[in-house]
Amino acid sequence: MEEFVKSRIKQVLKGDHNAFGEIVEVYKDRIYQLCYRMLGNAHEAEDTSQEAFIRAYVNIDRFNINRKFSTWLYRIATNLCIDRIRKKKPDYFLDAEVKGTDGLNLYSQVQSKEMTPDEKVAKMELQELIQMEILNLPEKYRSAIVLKYIEELSLKEISEVLDLPIGTVKTRIHRGREVLRKQLRNI
Amino acid sequence: MNQCPVDIKEYMHEYLDGEISPEHEQILQDHLAICSDCKQDLHELEKTIALVQSMSHIKASDDFTLKVMQNLPREKKRVGIKRWFSHHPFLTAAAIFLILMSGSLFSSWGDAEQFSVTKVPNIVVENNTAIVPEGETVEGDIVVRNGDIRIEGKVDGNVTVVNGDKYLASAGEVTGKVEEINEIFSWLWYQIKNGVNSFINLLAGS
Incomplete structure (x- = not known):
């Protein structure tokens, strides 16, 4: 797969615009899923994953062909998600009220805090509940957990995507697991 | 515990x-x-x-790739051309040479509607005809465009006539080559020869 993608990248570098479409086909589901789990909203996930591919295209000549392309792409997408999460924070409540409910947005989380855990479980599907707890993780734990358990990357790859030492990645995964354990123990 | x-x-x-x-x-x-x-x-x-x-795998929309492709920046094309140039310096140089060549070529072909003749002493011009009078000697090359030349005297050099005729009187003499050019292709060939010659001279001179 990497070989196929690299041959396509060489085509793109030669000016073959359409070869990039084949690269998008290969990675679109993985990148969209990453963004969806990081952001928890289909619209934002679509926006961010689209932008990740466009950035990859614009900067394709900076990609080192000897490295793994998926790692580079994950890195672009993860950074865009983190940027978006950080920008979104200040207008946490305002944003939620304006947008109304979209299944799993911030507004529903604000509401759900007033419910008992049992009510929460009763009201939400299991999948939604897990997604909500992932979204409640601080973004540095969230990216590590999503890359590890949803995208199923190795610790080494995660450390390259996040540009952090493996030890730091492990610590973040451990902390993330602990937070999730406390939130999900009653299921 | x-x-x-x-x-x-x-x-x-x-x-x-x-x-x-x-x-x-x-x-x-x-x-x-x-x-x-x-x-x-x-x-x-x-x-x-x-x-x-256990979270189910989610998929991107069906038109995801199409949307990405539609939103790729257009100016990238220019970057692509630039990249092509930097990868092919020789072809780039050849292309630039050809563009400049053809530019000067067609402009000179186009505005050569008017009669013109190389300015050299001892030459007489009458009704779109350049005359080298009997007994006179012209030193240097003569190029006549859109007109004729009548040589009754002596020319110490080449004579080139573009879109015109040359009349060499019995007493006339040209020490160099005499050329008549009436077709665009011969004009082109003449220009290329000139270009190559000046290029070689440039190389030899430097």
Whole structure:
């Protein structure tokens, strides 16, 4: 797969615009899923994953062909998600009220805090509940957990995507697991 | 309640990462056998991982790729051309040479509607005809455009007539070559020869 993608990248570098479409086909589901789990909203996930591919295209000549392309792409997408999460924070409540409910947005989380855990479980599907707890993780734990358990990357790859030492990645995964354990123990 | 070893949580995570050493694993196993709280913790952690992994895979929309392709920046094309140029310096130089050549070529062909003749002493111009009078000697090359030349005297050099005729009187003499050019292709050939000659001269001169 990497070989196929690299041959396509060489085509793109030669000016073959359409070869990039084949690269998008290969990675679109993985990148969209990453963004969806990081952001928890289909619209934002679509926006961010689209932008990740466009950035990859614009900067394709900076990609080192000897490295793994998926790692580079994950890195672009993860950074865009983190940027978006950080920008979104200040207008946490305002944003939620304006947008109304979209299944799993911030507004529903604000509401759900007033419910008992049992009510929460009763009201939400299991999948939604897990997604909500992932979204409640601080973004540095969230990216590590999503890359590890949803995208199923190795610790080494995660450390390259996040540009952090493996030890730091492990610590973040451990902390993330602990937070999730406390939130999900009653299921 | 047993006293839990300080690093027991750490060992659990090492175990979950699949990176636990045999010694740590032994300590962990021994402890879990006697500490139900820690056993419960580990169980919950394993369940948490299973829950997160159980999340269904979601797919991008069907028109995802199409949308990306439509939103790729257009100015990239220019970057592509630039990149092509930097990868092919020789072809680039040849292309620029050709463009400049054809530019000057067609402009000179186009505005050569008017009669013109190389300015040299001793030449007489009458009704679009350049005359080298009898008994006179012109030193240097003569180029006549859109007109004729009548040579009754002597020319010390080449004579080139573009879009015109030359009349060489019996007494006339040209020491160099005489050329008549009436077709665009011969004009082109003449220009290329000139270009190559001046290029060679340039190389030889430098």
